[in-house]
Amino acid sequence: MHVRFMGTGAADFSPRLKTDLSDKLDRDARRSSSVLIGGTLLIDCGPHVTDSFRIQGLEASRVTDLLLTHLHDDHFLPDRAAALAAACRGALRIWYRAGAEIAPIPGAEMRPVQPGETFDAGEYTVRALAANHTAYPLHYDIEGPDGARLFYGCDGAWVLYDTFYAMRRREYDGMILDATVGDYTGDFRLGEHNSIPMIRLMTASFKTERVLATEGKVCLSHIARTLHAPHAELAAAMEKEGYLTAYDGMQWEIAPHGDAADGEK
Ligand SMILES: [Zn+2]
Numbered sequence: 247m248h249v250r251f252m253g254t255g256a257a258d259f260s261p262r263l264k265t266d267l268s269d270k271l272d273r274d275a276r277r278s279s280s281v282l283i284g285g286t287l288l289i290d291c292g293p294h295v296t297d298s299f300r301i302q303g304l305e306a307s308r309v310t311d312l313l314l315t316h317l318h319d320d321h322f323l324p325d326r327a328a329a330l331a332a333a334c335r336g337a338l339r340i341w342y343r344a345g346a347e348i349a350p351i352p353g354a355e356m357r358p359v360q361p362g363e364t365f366d367a368g369e370y371t372v373r374a375l376a377a378n379h380t381a382y383p384l385h386y387d388i389e390g391p392d393g394a395r396l397f398y399g400c401d402g403a404w405v406l407y408d409t410f411y412a413m414r415r416r417e418y419d420g421m422i423l424d425a426t427v428g429d430y431t432g433d434f435r436l437g438e439h440n441s442i443p444m445i446r447l448m449t450a451s452f453k454t455e456r457v458l459a460t461e462g463k464v465c466l467s468h469i470a471r472t473l474h475a476p477h478a479e480l481a482a483a484m485e486k487e488g489y490l491t492a493y494d495g496m497q498w499e500i501a502p503h504g505d506a507a508d509g510e511k
């Protein structure tokens with residue numbers, strides 16, 4: 247499974263994205279959080295996603311499915327989704343949490359889903375999971391045709407009861423977690439975003455409960471640049487603990503672990 251980070255930031259966007267960085271990626275001036283999986287499956291469509299396609303020289307026309315994690319405007323802007331739908335060859339399927347009121351987008355098929363529901367997004371099998379955030383939040387469990395499994399957990403703090411039991415023994419090969427808050431305690435965002443200490447606690451249980459495959463990796467994203475050290479420093483510190491730290495434009499090839507590759511569990 248090939249994952250490309252279109253943006254890795256929280257909503258504290260650098261003003262430089264509108265000036266000297268308008269045509270460049272920068273590891274410290276993160277754009278709105280989004281990933282592109284296999285060139286066809288996009289997660290989130292915030293203010294910078296079209297810039298990210300342009301700067302990285304990618305074809306938005308190949309996208310068939312857009313998964314929305316929630317309706318905060320650093321993740322979903324209707325005019326960006328409409329621009330994407332207009333660029334797509336076929337009808338763009340837009341998946342989002344049932345109950346959210348989204349005006350129809352020309353050229354798109356609107357596909358509301360409930361937490362716990364499984365659906366096909368092109369060649370990917372996706373399960374929507376409840377998330378601890380607001381604005382109709384969902385996390386996603388995504389399995390590729392090669393059997394690789396990815397958990398996408400931005401935005402959201404901790405994991406909810408039903409979600410944790412759905413994640414147990416899934417042995418994700420990759421997990422992308424909300425790391426909005428830096429390596430300190432006492433932050434007020436406890437009920438909506440993770441901090442690094444929270445991620446450490448969760449990762450320990452993810453390992454014992456086989457949420458994470460033995461060779462699986464946790465990757466930090468949705469990083470608030472104002473709450474963290476600069477990227478190079480953060481990534482070096484987290485690497486010592488076995489974590490990946492995403493940056494805009496990063497590509498991550500997630501290989502399925504042995505059992506999944508054999509198609510048996
Ligand atoms: Zn956000």
Ligand SMILES: [Zn+2]
Nearest residue numbers: 316318379401
């Ligand atoms: Zn949010």
